[in-house]
Amino acid sequence: xxxxxxxxxxxxxxxxxxxxxxxxxxxxxxxxxxxxxxxxxxxxxxxxxxxxxxxxxxxxxxxxxxxxxxxxxxxxxxxxxxxxxxxxxxxxxxxxxxxxxxxxxxxxxxxxxxxxxxxxxxxxxxxxxxxxxxxxxxxxxxxxxxxxxxxxxxxxxxx
Amino acid sequence: xxxxxxxxxxxxxxxxxxxxxxxxxxxxxxxxxxxxxxxxxxxxxxxxxxxxxxxxxxxxxxxxxxxxxxxxxxxxxxxxxxxxxxxxxxxxxxxxxxxxxxxxxxxxxxxxxxxxxxxxxxxxxxxxxxxxxxxxxxxxxxxxxxxxxxxxxxxxxxx
DNA sequence: GGTTCCGTACTCGGATAGTTGTTGTCCGAGTAATGAGGG
DNA sequence: CCCTCATTACTCGGACAACAACTATCCGAGTACGGAACC
Numbered sequence: 001x002x003x004x005x006x007x008x009x010x011x012x013x014x015x016x017x018x019x020x021x022x023x024x025x026x027x028x029x030x031x032x033x034x035x036x037x038x039x040x041x042x043x044x045x046x047x048x049x050x051x052x053x054x055x056x057x058x059x060x061x062x063x064x065x066x067x068x069x070x071x072x073x074x075x076x077x078x079x080x081x082x083x084x085x086x087x088x089x090x091x092x093x094x095x096x097x098x099x100x101x102x103x104x105x106x107x108x109x110x111x112x113x114x115x116x117x118x119x120x121x122x123x124x125x126x127x128x129x130x131x132x133x134x135x136x137x138x139x140x141x142x143x144x145x146x147x148x149x150x151x152x153x154x155x156x157x158x159x
Numbered sequence: 160x161x162x163x164x165x166x167x168x169x170x171x172x173x174x175x176x177x178x179x180x181x182x183x184x185x186x187x188x189x190x191x192x193x194x195x196x197x198x199x200x201x202x203x204x205x206x207x208x209x210x211x212x213x214x215x216x217x218x219x220x221x222x223x224x225x226x227x228x229x230x231x232x233x234x235x236x237x238x239x240x241x242x243x244x245x246x247x248x249x250x251x252x253x254x255x256x257x258x259x260x261x262x263x264x265x266x267x268x269x270x271x272x273x274x275x276x277x278x279x280x281x282x283x284x285x286x287x288x289x290x291x292x293x294x295x296x297x298x299x300x301x302x303x304x305x306x307x308x309x310x311x312x313x314x315x316x317x318x
Numbered sequence: 319g320g321t322t323c324c325g326t327a328c329t330c331g332g333a334t335a336g337t338t339g340t341t342g343t344c345c346g347a348g349t350a351a352t353g354a355g356g357g
Numbered sequence: 358c359c360c361t362c363a364t365t366a367c368t369c370g371g372a373c374a375a376c377a378a379c380t381a382t383c384c385g386a387g388t389a390c391g392g393a394a395c396c
Binding site: 001002003004005007008009011012015033034035036037076084087089090091092093095096098099100101102104108111114115118119121122123125126127128129130133138141142143145146149150152153154 | 160174193196235246248249252257258259284301302
């Protein structure tokens with residue numbers, strides 16, 4: 001199980017957008033330079049955040065991306081779900097109903113599979129923690145030097 | 160992010176081994192028949208559980224697999240880690256140190272990346288839930304009919 | 319001088335290849351049962 | 358009758374392909390700016 005690196009990119013880009021705090025949209029090229037990422041692929045990833053309503057995009061010259069909501073309203077869970085998709089990591093394929101269980105009466109499977117339930121409970125705890133982390137909270141706990149550095153670099157690139 | 164289906168297979172097979180409760184090893188062919196799984200590939204997956212010390216294998220004729228520990232000592236986390244590997248789903252590549260952060264002094268990165276820390280916290284909650292679920296607990300909450308069915312089917316196959 | 323229009327540069331968005339990881343299959347090494355042969 | 362030993366069938370374990378997902382790249386649609394031409 002490996003999480004797509006688009007999650008890391010998305011979170012850092014959202015945080016950078018919050019730090020920059022500009023009304024004007026920030027194009028992909030600037031964001032890519034901030035973290036030395038491949039521009040075209042980053043753009044593709046950010047599209048997922050736009051579809052999820054986390055970012056808003058502006059097309060054309062002077063276009064780019066903006067946070068669609070204030071940082072307090074953007075959670076890690078939002079970003080992870082947007083990039084990775086809404087599906088559960090563990091997918092129950094009901095193998096209990098195959099083989100030995102193939103000819104069992106249907107009422108034996110009324111209750112959901114206990115293994116799937118346990119996995120789901122764990123994933124719920126994971127999601128709960130992710131939902132508790134907002135971008136605003138991240139801004140609080142991060143040293144100001146990082147924010148200043150991003151802003152400096154961004155202004156230098158915008159000149 | 161998608162969890163390997165080997166996790167589901169491993170958990171169901173461990174549970175079946177616990178239900179069967181035989182001193183003699185159970186070969187892959189029997190386990191594969193219990194859930195209608197591809198035998199060769201299941202064997203490959205069970206090897207991971209052996210390497211992790213969850214199962215013990217017996218080679219040769221009348222060989223097969225056995226639980227290496229009592230069901231109370233086998234957690235979901237053990238199985239997941241054995242199959243999926245010990246790496247964290249989220250992998251921090253320290254992109255904060257690239258691009259804008261490339262020329263920053265090293266002391267700015269003394270503290271671990273806040274984003275990585277938050278992701279790790281969520282994964283810790285996930286692991287905590289997985290570690291709390293033992294095979295023995297799964298036996299308790301599962302209807303007896305399932306256990307009986309597995310045993311019946313296994314004895315019929317062993318004839 | 320002000321206004322309109324056109325050309326240009328720029329940016330997002332989706333369609334198109336390359337690479338890594340997961341799934342699936344096969345054959346060899348090793349082991350226990352089995353049956354024959356000899357004592 | 359009992360013991361020894363070679364044969365046989367069986368099972369795990371790792372090496373070898375097929376497939377899917379992720380990563381990376383390119384080009385087209387659309388937009389705002391800038392400048393020239395005209396009133």
